[in-house]
Amino acid sequence: MSEPIQQFVAGELPVEVYASEREMGAAAAARAAAVIRDAVAANGHARVVIATGNSQFAFVEALKDQDVPWGDVTAFHMDEYVGIDEDHTASFRRWIGERIEQPFAPAKVEYIIGDAPDAQQEADRYEALLREKPLDLVCMGIGENGHLAFNEPYDADFEDERWARVITLTPESVQQQIGEGHFPDEASTPKTAISLTIPALLSASHVQVCAPEARKAEAVARALSDEVSTACPATKLRESPNARLFLEPASASLIAARA
Structure with missing residues (x-):
């Protein structure tokens, strides 16, 4: 069992820093299980x-x-690009299929259909599925601009009545998708997506956030020190007693500088 090399609480959010990304992942997996x-x-x-x-x-x-x-798990994902089919290399449906459904065979996987004829109707359909019963666990990350899922800075709504909606990606999020290798350039990157909202994500009985890598360090530091606001949606985690943040040295490297 991996043990954190540092741990503290920011607001209501427990934060654990592990010696490596592998150990961070192992700790998060043990908790999720x-x-x-x-x-x-x-x-x-x-x-x-x-x-x-x-x-x-x-x-x-x-x-x-x-x-x-x-065999007793229903799995959901939290966003998908509008207009992307399930065979596209950047499809989140494909990611879930290859990394969750195929190796683990959950009882059911509910997919967001990115290339559905009507994106708003698809968001409505997925929201209805999410609301059928309470969510037990949400496992997520933090975007380079501080977004949660695709709830973008200033556009995110902490009191959103919707649980799934069509959103527009910021230029920063578009660049993150390119930088991660999902798309070759801006022209080929979708500009809209269907995303779970922040109230949906934080409704779960347990929320765990894995945010490794140096490129996430600034967003992590802001999440833990900036005023809670939609300027950095991840700041809302500090008001979420059911959440826990998992880091490693690179992603935690700027925390002290902004504390």
Whole structure:
């Protein structure tokens, strides 16, 4: 069991820093597995939202070493580009299919259909699925501009009545997608996506956030020190008693500078 090299609380948010990204992922996976087992023991089933993207690689890889009752889990994802089909290399449906459904075989995986004929109707459909029963666990990251899912700075709504909506990516998020290798250039990067809202993400009984890599350090530092506002949506985590933030030395490197 990995032990943090540093831990503290920012507002209501416990923060744990691990010696490496691998150890961070292992700790997050162990916690997620325990939450899922407890939910299944209590309710016979668990409903889990899992983020996609490079920041989740260590966590998802470490899940392979955990005892998880996947046959009693319904898995959701938290966003998808509008207009992208499931075979596109950047599709979050494809990411979930290859890294969650195929290796773990959950009882059910509910996908956001990015190339649905009507994106708003698809957001409505997915929101209805999310609201059928409480969410037990949300596993997510933090964007380079401080976004959660695709809830962008200044456009995010902490009191949103919707649980899923069509959003417009900021130029910073477009550049992040290019930088992570999902698209070759700005012209080919979708500018809209269907995203779970912040109230949906934070409604879960447990929320865990994995934010590794130096490119996330500024956003992490802002999340832990800036005023809670939509200027940096991740600041809302400090008011979320069900959340926990997992870091490693590179992503935690600017915390002291902004404290």
